Amino acid sequence: MLPSEDAILVGEELQKRFGLPYWQFALTATDANRFSIRLARHITGRPKILVFNWCYHGTVDESFITLSGGIAKARRGNIGPPVDPAVTTSVVEFNDLAALETALKNEDVACVLAEPALTNVGIVLPEPGYHAARGTLMILDETHTICAGPGGYTRAENLEPDFLVFGKPIAGGVPGAAYGFTAEIAQCITDRQNLEDCDTGGIGGTLAGNALSLAAMRATLQKVLTQDAFDRMIPMAERWTEGVAKGIADFELPWTVTRLGCRAEYLFAPETPRNGTEAHDAMDFELERFMHLYAMNRGILLTPFHNIAMPSRDCWDRRFHQGNTKSQRRTGSTRPSAVEGNCRHQPLDVAGPSVQFGPSLRSRPFLCEPCGFKTFFATPTAILCNLRGYELSCCSPQISLCLCDSVVKSVAPRMVG
Numbered sequence: 001m002l003p004s005e006d007a008i009l010v011g012e013e014l015q016k017r018f019g020l021p022y023w024q025f026a027l028t029a030t031d032a033n034r035f036s037i038r039l040a041r042h043i044t045g046r047p048k049i050l051v052f053n054w055c056y057h058g059t060v061d062e063s064f065i066t067l068s069g070g071i072a073k074a075r076r077g078n079i080g081p082p083v084d085p086a087v088t089t090s091v092v093e094f095n096d097l098a099a100l101e102t103a104l105k106n107e108d109v110a111c112v113l114a115e116p117a118l119t120n121v122g123i124v125l126p127e128p129g130y131h132a133a134r135g136t137l138m139i140l141d142e143t144h145t146i147c148a149g150p151g152g153y154t155r156a157e158n159l160e161p162d163f164l165v166f167g168k169p170i171a172g173g174v175p176g177a178a179y180g181f182t183a184e185i186a187q188c189i190t191d192r193q194n195l196e197d198c199d200t201g202g203i204g205g206t207l208a209g210n211a212l213s214l215a216a217m218r219a220t221l222q223k224v225l226t227q228d229a230f231d232r233m234i235p236m237a238e239r240w241t242e243g244v245a246k247g248i249a250d251f252e253l254p255w256t257v258t259r260l261g262c263r264a265e266y267l268f269a270p271e272t273p274r275n276g277t278e279a280h281d282a283m284d285f286e287l288e289r290f291m292h293l294y295a296m297n298r299g300i301l302l303t304p305f306h307n308i309a310m311p312s313r314d315c316w317d318r319r320f321h322q323g324n325t326k327s328q329r330r331t332g333s334t335r336p337s338a339v340e341g342n343c344r345h346q347p348l349d350v351a352g353p354s355v356q357f358g359p360s361l362r363s364r365p366f367l368c369e370p371c372g373f374k375t376f377f378a379t380p381t382a383i384l385c386n387l388r389g390y391e392l393s394c395c396s397p398q399i400s401l402c403l404c405d406s407v408v409k410s411v412a413p414r415m416v417g
């Protein structure tokens with residue numbers, strides 16, 4: 001597609017946030033990862049990539065690999081792999097510096113594809129200095145770790161990746177992703193490029209960088225994923241984490257809770273996990289299902305996998321609203337009112353205390369009050385939590401699984417115009 005002016009603004013904003021000078025666009029984080037991997041292979045001439053055990057980077061073929069008794073093999077549930085990932089990929093445990101260095105010694109790894117902190121098996125934070133290890137190119141996938149702040153974990157911790165991938169929330173629910181790289185990488189690409197071959201490269205796509213994607217990215221970066229939003233979300237996540245930690249301590253549960261910026265998760269293990277295996281071993285499928293169902297029956301919908309909690313910028317917080325309004329003072333209610341006082345949100349139109357799990361749940365409409373988006377409980381867009389004093393809406397900038405109202409309002413007129 002021909003570039004729009006939004007590409008310039010978005011590129012400049014990404015430069016500012018992440019400190020990388022060159023940016024390209026894709027439609028999904030998976031594609032942004034795949035394209036970065038291809039470029040890394042192209043530049044280094046090396047065949048393999050390295051990932052961390054129990055990582056997730058979208059549907060990147062090479063990444064569906066796990067260590068089983070120290071042997072790397074295809075992950076269970078990997079549908080129709082084109083080749084055995086053990087051929088294409090090295091896999092080591094997160095935070096195991098010695099294993100990482102050993103795997104890189106063979107000089108056959110084109111790049112390490114890593115989330116700065118694992119987030120797809122619960123949250124596993126890196127130990128200090130872990131990402132300083134080098135020996136190949138590094139792709140940091142910030143698709144989830146953007147929850148650390150407007151410049152992701154990279155900026156928060158001054159990391160220096162060769163490539164940086166940012167998808168999903170970047171366009172507020174419209175398909176879009178970006179990958180950035182250093183000036184050295186850009187020079188290597190330029191040195192190896194033939195004009196005649198540029199349409200064959202396996203990178204890009206007809207709609208990559210289309211005008212709608214870019215307009216949505218611009219609106220999201222300017223209006224949703226802002227410093228102000230993080231300044232509001234991170235303290236809420238801190239408060240949530242403290243509350244959950246207190247609950248765990250009060251009931252003497254062998255669980256832990258970990259926070260990364262505006263995202264937090266509890267895990268069914270007494271110690272904070274250091275790597276993917278420890279986090280994965282702490283998962284308890286039945287207990288997790290039970291917790292989700294228990295919460296759902298009390299009007300709380302947790303995210304579909306493990307126990308992720310992410311306050312939305314538009315959450316209400318009972319502390320700010322308690323007794324704020326006339327009717328609340330009259331009735332003693334701690335629920336916010338949509339029409340009075342400062343609060344824009346009313347109690348969500350979720351089922352009361354007796355939601356049935358099953359087909360009836362699917363047909364029950366759900367209203368995200370901040371953005372007015374109507375959906376159904378069982379659809380993946382219905383990310384709603386109502387956690388003691390918080391209502392987490394589906395328009396959380398972190399997850400952005402539905403179109404945020406600010407993105408729609410800002411994009412639609414310009415698209416029509």
Ligand SMILES: Cc1ncc(COP(=O)(O)O)c(C=O)c1O
Pocket residue numbers: 028029030031056057058059115120141142143144167168
């Ligand atoms: C860290 C990470 N990278 C990439 C992806 C892939 O995103 P998409 O499904 O938009 O391609 C995901 C999806 O959950 C992810 O968690």
